[in-house]
Amino acid sequence: MAEMTKDFATGPAALARDLHRDYGRGGAAVRALRGVSVDFAPGTFTAVMGPSGSGKTTLLHCLAGIDRPTRGSVFWGGVEVSRLPERRLAQLRRSRVGFVFQAFNLMPAMTVAQNVELPGRLAGERPDRERVREALARVGLAGRERHRPGQLSGGQQQRVAIARALVCRPQVLFADEPTGALDRTTGHEVLDLLRSGVDQEGQTCVMVTHDPVAAAYADRVLLLADGVLVEELSRPTAARVGELLSRMGG
Template identity: 60%
Template sequence: MFTDSGGATDAVQLTDVRKVYGKRGNTVVALDDVSTRFGRGTFTAIMGPSGSGKSTLLQAAAGLDQPTSGSVVLEDRELSTMDETELTELRRDRVGFIFQAFNLLPVLTVEQNVTLPLRLAGRSPAKGRVLTVLEQVGLADRRKHRPAELSGGQQQRVAIARALITEPAVIFADEPTGALDTRTARDVLGLLRSSVRSAGQTIVMVTHDPVAASYADRVLFLADGRVVGELHSPTADAVAERMTRLGAYADEASQPPSAAVGGQH
C-alpha cells in the first residue's frame, strides 16, 4: 500500500523496495518491502530509531544504493534498469544533496562551490542563475569569499545553493542541521521550507530532530525497515510523541522481552 497519492505529480516513487545486506545465514534486512511516494513540490521528513532504515531509504531513493528487489522511479526513470554511468548522470543532473558535513572545497569561492556541479557536467549556468540562487540563500554579498571565511550556517547555505543550482527534481538532505546551533538550524530549515513554497522544490530529509521535522509537510516514520506511520502538517510535540512510541515499538519488535531498551537515534 502506498502512503501518498501518486501519478505524474511524483518526484520519486518506491514500490516494494527491499534491501538486504550480508550473505546467507548472516543477513540484515535494512528495508522490508517499503512503498511510498514523494510528491513534487513537497517537503518530507524521514524519522525513526537507530537502525530503522532511514539512511538506506534515502540512498535507495537517490540512486546511491541499489535495492535487493523492488522498484525506484525518479521522475519517469526506473533506476534498476540504469547502469552506473547513467545513474551518475541522473544524480548529477536531477538530484541535489545536502549533508551534515558541508562538503565544500576550501580553495574555491562561494560562487565556484555553487557552480561546481554544472562545471563537472560541462555546463554553464544560465545568465543570472547563480546570483538568483545566492540571493535566495542570502549570500549574494559573500560570493567571492572562501568557506573558511564563513560561519557554519553560511557554509550550509552554500551547500543548499549548490544543491539548488541544477534545478533538481528532488533534493535529499541527510541531517542537514546536525552540525548547527539551534538558531542557525532554524534559519536553514526556514530556507528549505521557503524553497518548497516559492520554487516548488521537492525535499526529502532524514532527521532525528522533531523540531526539524516540524518544518516538513509530512513525516514518514520507519521502524525495523518498514514504514509504520506518517504525520501530515506535523508539530514538534506530535512528532516527539510519535517517536517515543516508535522507540518502544522498535525495541519490542526486535528484542527479546528481557533485553535492555536501546536508545533512539
C-alpha cells in the same frame, strides 16, 4: 535524455515500490530496508524519522540514486531510475535532483562560487555564472562568491551546500540531517530555506532528521523502524512527533 526529462514531469515526484536493501551476504547480511513503498507528491515536504539503524538514511540514498536497492524500484516521475545504467542515472541526477549532506562537504581551498560550480565541472560542463549567482542569492549569500568556506559560519557553509544542490534547479531536493551540525537558531534558518523552496518554488523536499522540531516544518512525517515503514503522520507538530518517537523508543 529529452524523453527522460519529459517523463520526470508525470506522476509523483519520487516513489519507491517494495524497496529492499541488504548489506553483506548469508547469515551476516544486514537488512536495512524491508519492502518500503512510499510516494512523494510534487511540491511537498516530507521528513523521514526513526531510531538509529531504522533505515532512514539508506532509504534517502536509494531514493536519490546514490545507492542501488537490492530489489524493488525507485521512480522519479515516470522514469524507473533504479534500473538505469550508471551514466544515464548520473546525467539525470545532475539535472533533476539535489542532495544536501549534514557535513556540508565543501572544498576548503575553493571559493564559494567554485564549490557551487563543482558538480557541473566534474561532469565536464561549463559553469553558468548567472545561475550560480542566482542560487547563492536564493540562500542569502549574494556577494559572498569569492569567500572561502573557512571564512563562513557553519550555517553559511550549509547554505553554500544548499546552493550547490539548487544550482541545477532540481525538482526534488534530498537532505540528510541538514541541521544536525548547526545550532538551533541557524538550523531554523536552514529549515525556513527548505520550506520556502517547497512553498514558493514548488520543489519537492525529502529530509532525514532526528529532531521533532525540524520535522514539524514538513507536511508529513514517515517513521521507520527496522527497515519498515511503521507510521505516517500528516500536519506534524513537534509534540506529536515526539510522542510517536517515544512510543517507538527512538
